Amino acid sequence: MELYSLGIKELGNKLKKGEITSADICKSLLERIERINPKINAYVNLDLGFLQKKAKESNVSSYNNFLAGIPLAIKDNICVKGELTTCASRILSGFRPPYDATVIQKIKKSNAIPFGKVNMDEFAFGSSTETSCYGPVCNPWDLSRIPGGSSGGSAAAVASDIAVAALGSDTGGSIRQPAALTGVVGMKPTYGRISRYGLLAFASSLDQIGPIAKTVEDCALLLSVISGYDTKDSTSVNTGIPDFQSTLSNPIKGMKIGIPKEYFKKIGIEKDVYERIEESIRLFSNLGAEIIDVSLPHTEYAISTYYIIASSEASSNLARYDGVQYGLRLKDASTTMEMYKKTRNMGFGNEAKRRIILGTYALSSGYYDAYYLRAMKVRTKMLRDFEEVFKICDCLLTPTSPTVAFKMGEKLEDPLSMYLSDVFTIPVNLAGLPAISIPCGFSKAKGTELPIGLQLIGNYFKENLILQIAYNFEQKAQVYKIKPEGL
Amino acid sequence: MKIINDKIVQHVTHLARIELDASSTKAFTRQLERILEYIKKLQEVDIEGIEPTSHPLKLSNVTRDDIPSASLTQEESLSNAPDSQNGFFKVPKIIESK
Numbered sequence: 289m290e291l292y293s294l295g296i297k298e299l300g301n302k303l304k305k306g307e308i309t310s311a312d313i314c315k316s317l318l319e320r321i322e323r324i325n326p327k328i329n330a331y332v333n334l335d336l337g338f339l340q341k342k343a344k345e346s347n348v349s350s351y352n353n354f355l356a357g358i359p360l361a362i363k364d365n366i367c368v369k370g371e372l373t374t375c376a377s378r379i380l381s382g383f384r385p386p387y388d389a390t391v392i393q394k395i396k397k398s399n400a401i402p403f404g405k406v407n408m409d410e411f412a413f414g415s416s417t418e419t420s421c422y423g424p425v426c427n428p429w430d431l432s433r434i435p436g437g438s439s440g441g442s443a444a445a446v447a448s449d450i451a452v453a454a455l456g457s458d459t460g461g462s463i464r465q466p467a468a469l470t471g472v473v474g475m476k477p478t479y480g481r482i483s484r485y486g487l488l489a490f491a492s493s494l495d496q497i498g499p500i501a502k503t504v505e506d507c508a509l510l511l512s513v514i515s516g517y518d519t520k521d522s523t524s525v526n527t528g529i530p531d532f533q534s535t536l537s538n539p540i541k542g543m544k545i546g547i548p549k550e551y552f553k554k555i556g557i558e559k560d561v562y563e564r565i566e567e568s569i570r571l572f573s574n575l576g577a578e579i580i581d582v583s584l585p586h587t588e589y590a591i592s593t594y595y596i597i598a599s600s601e602a603s604s605n606l607a608r609y610d611g612v613q614y615g616l617r618l619k620d621a622s623t624t625m626e627m628y629k630k631t632r633n634m635g636f637g638n639e640a641k642r643r644i645i646l647g648t649y650a651l652s653s654g655y656y657d658a659y660y661l662r663a664m665k666v667r668t669k670m671l672r673d674f675e676e677v678f679k680i681c682d683c684l685l686t687p688t689s690p691t692v693a694f695k696m697g698e699k700l701e702d703p704l705s706m707y708l709s710d711v712f713t714i715p716v717n718l719a720g721l722p723a724i725s726i727p728c729g730f731s732k733a734k735g736t737e738l739p740i741g742l743q744l745i746g747n748y749f750k751e752n753l754i755l756q757i758a759y760n761f762e763q764k765a766q767v768y769k770i771k772p773e774g775l
Numbered sequence: 776m777k778i779i780n781d782k783i784v785q786h787v788t789h790l791a792r793i794e795l796d797a798s799s800t801k802a803f804t805r806q807l808e809r810i811l812e813y814i815k816k817l818q819e820v821d822i823e824g825i826e827p828t829s830h831p832l833k834l835s836n837v838t839r840d841d842i843p844s845a846s847l848t849q850e851e852s853l854s855n856a857p858d859s860q861n862g863f864f865k866v867p868k869i870i871e872s873k
Contacts, residue, residue: 386851479831493830522837523830592814603791610792612864617857624869629794641793645784645803646810648791659814664827666820671828704809720831748832 291316293449293771295502296509300354310357310401311343313452317359321404321450324775327431330445331404332364332422333372339403354509356399361451363442364405365412366497367486368392375488376420377410379635380615389486390521391455391497391514398513406454407441411606412462412490413639414438415709418700421637426696427470428772430736433693436466442500443470448775453501453510457487459494460594461688461713464725467500468688468741471727473507473758473768474500476713478749479720480525483518491601492523494594494717503768504726504759508532511751530752536759541576543757545569546681550587551712557690560731564740565687568728568761572685575760580681584673589666590715591707596650596663597718603647609635642703667718674719678747683754686712688725688741692734712743722751726758727767778811779804 291299291313302308318336325331339359351357362368365375367385369392374380388396395402410419417425417440425440427433428448435444439456443466446454456463458476467474475498482497489495499510512533517526547569554562573579611617611631618634621627636644650659677684690711699706716723725741732738742761746754762768784804788795795803849862858865 383855386847386854480834519839522839523832523834525832525834586820589817589820592817595810596814596817607792611857612866614855615857621867624866625792627867628792632792633794636793641795641799642803642806644791644793645787646807649779649783649787649807652787652790659817661827662817662820662822664829665822665825666817667828668825669820669822671831703806704813707810718831 292320294452296354296358296453296506297503299358299452300351303351303357309343313357314339314343314359317450317452324448324450327426327775328428328444328448328450329423329425330406330441330448330450331361332376332407332441333405335371335403339401342401353398353513355395355513357401358452359401359403360395361404361406361442361445361454362392362402363439363454363456364408365457365488366391366455367488368402368405371405373405373488374421375411376408376422377635377637377640378421378616379609379632383614385486387486390483390518392486394514394516400513404451406445406451409438409440410637410640411488411602412438412457412459413602413643415461415465415706416694416699417441417466418696419637419639424696427693428775429471429738430693432696433738434469434696436469436689436693438462439474439500440466443467443472443474446470446472446500446502447772449771453499453506455497455514456500457495457497458717459490459598460717461710463498463500464713464723464741464743465689465710467725468727469693469739471739471770471772472500472502473504473724473726474498475507475511475724475751476716476722477511477515477751478722480523481515481722481749481751483516483521483524485518485520489605491598492605493601494598504724504755504762505533505536507724508536508755527749532752532755535752535756538756539576540757540760543577543683544580544681545572545577545757546580546582546677546684548582548584548587548677548684548686550584551686556711557687558692558731558733560733561687561690561692561740564729564731565742568742568765569685571761571764575764577757582677582681582684584677584715586666586670586673587715590670590718591711593663593666593670594714594718595646595707596659597667599643599647600650600660601647603644603651606640606644639703670715671719674721683757684745686743686745688712688743692731692738692740716745721748722746722754724754724758726762728761728765729767730770777808779807
């Protein structure tokens with residue numbers, strides 16, 4: 289078994305036993321990156337100096353936790369001190385943060401190695417990783433297809449064994465949807481579980497950092513390291529960090545899994561996706577879980593609510609990119625106003641402009657009540673829907689995405705159809721709940737074998753419960769062992 | 776009846792400090808019209824007496840202890856600036872000459 293193909297747990301065991309060193313992992317991974325990355329375009333910046341230094345430093349005695357000595361890929365919207373951090377946008381070209389994000393501090397403290405920045409949709413605006421200024425990322429299962437987005441670089445890197453695990457961010461499905469479309473595990477933790485300090489903001493009331501990994505257990509291990517209250521993020525919550533790993537293999541007999549009927553309307557869901565999810569529900573039933581039908585009546589308003597709130601917050605957050613403090617500036621402007629306008633026109637891609645315009649419109653005088661205020665009230669109704677169902681079940685099960693990976697370019701010029709691909713993931717962000725996507729099977733309908741993911745949604749701060757339910761499924765279904773061939 | 780037109784988009788792009796050429800303005804107007812048409816769906820929801828949610832968790836007035844600690848130096852803060860002078864960010868002139 290090549291080292292690059294292993295996950296955190298397996299590599300951690302080998303490191304602890306002294307069978308391998310961190311340098312061995314880095315060597316194996318770098319050779320593979322050199323061969324595979326040109327086909328996938330996942331990494332946009334590698335810090336080889338840091339990697340070599342850390343790989344040399346690490347010795348058996350420093351491998352005191354499962355992350356120690358493990359190289360990790362980091363989405364390009366998370367600040368790593370001194371390393372290019374651009375949100376895959378021209379407007380941040382050349383930006384090197386003078387500080388580490390809290391999650392990066394935690395990773396470095398555990399002696400893991402954040403060595404590479406991975407590709408994404410510009411400012412995380414997208415579901416296909418096609419809007420990056422570095423060019424699109426390809427799906428390792430079929431290079432003519434998108435890997436999902438916006439954390440498409442993180443997911444494709446893990447799926448193609450050029451990363452052991454990765455950090456992504458999820459505002460409307462940006463971790464879970466690419467994890468589903470590339471056949472890996474991705475988790476959006478509860479809003480407030482992980483500090484957002486040093487995550488370049490997209491929509492502050494929805495954004496959350498989370499792990500993308502090869503297995504549920506790896507996901508739990510990485511989550512343990514990056515979780516926790518942070519005085520630098522006033523929305524992080526001081527609840528203590530449970531041991532996410534130790535409860536994974538507890539049986540799930542008697543647990544109540546809710547099936548929200550609004551997520552199973554056959555229209556819009558591909559046949560194979562529907563069938564794999566139905567098979568998965570039967571598997572959960574065989575594991576002793578109790579399957580109950582539930583309803584989330586306001587689901588059909590989720591996308592509208594989301595695009596108003598997310599775009600409004602984005603238009604405000606992106607006001608800071610004006611050519612003054614960092615990144616791109618258009619030279620030769622004779623006034624500051626001209627500099628702002630020309631810099632922003634040149635620096636932002638089309639999707640970023642679309643969202644800034646939509647958000648500015650929704651917040652502007654005369655439209656605020658009809659759009660933003662109304663969306664915030666509908667959000668309240670959606671939160672109440674979830675409150676009701678969690679009175680009667682432990683978690684909810686849904687498809688992660690209504691379709692398998694689509695063709696590159698297929699939805700790029702049709703923003704609305706791109707938005708609709710996040711229909712099952714968006715409500716979770718609006719409510720701030722934790723959710724995980726795990727591989728549950730494949731579709732051969734498009735000629736090539738393409739992965740399908742199922743989503744488990746938990747109640748607030750119940751990550752340990754959905755990880756346990758996911759782990760039980762994963763061990764029974766064994767889908768995660770199947771990897772893309774022919775790369 | 777269209778929800779949005781070129782004129783509104785031009786006004787909004789000015790507010791957002793983005794300069795669009797005529798053909799991009801037309802393309803964005805067309806795409807935004809479709810998106811707003813879809814979003815109209817929200818008008819059906821009965822929101823009478825419902826409080827708005829700006830944030831999923833019920834947190835308010837979070838402060839940290841007022842203890843001085845190290846922060847970025849002036850040099851670090853300016854390290855990414857496209858232009859700076861004497862420890863300040865430098866921009867083109869703000870007051871236009873007649």
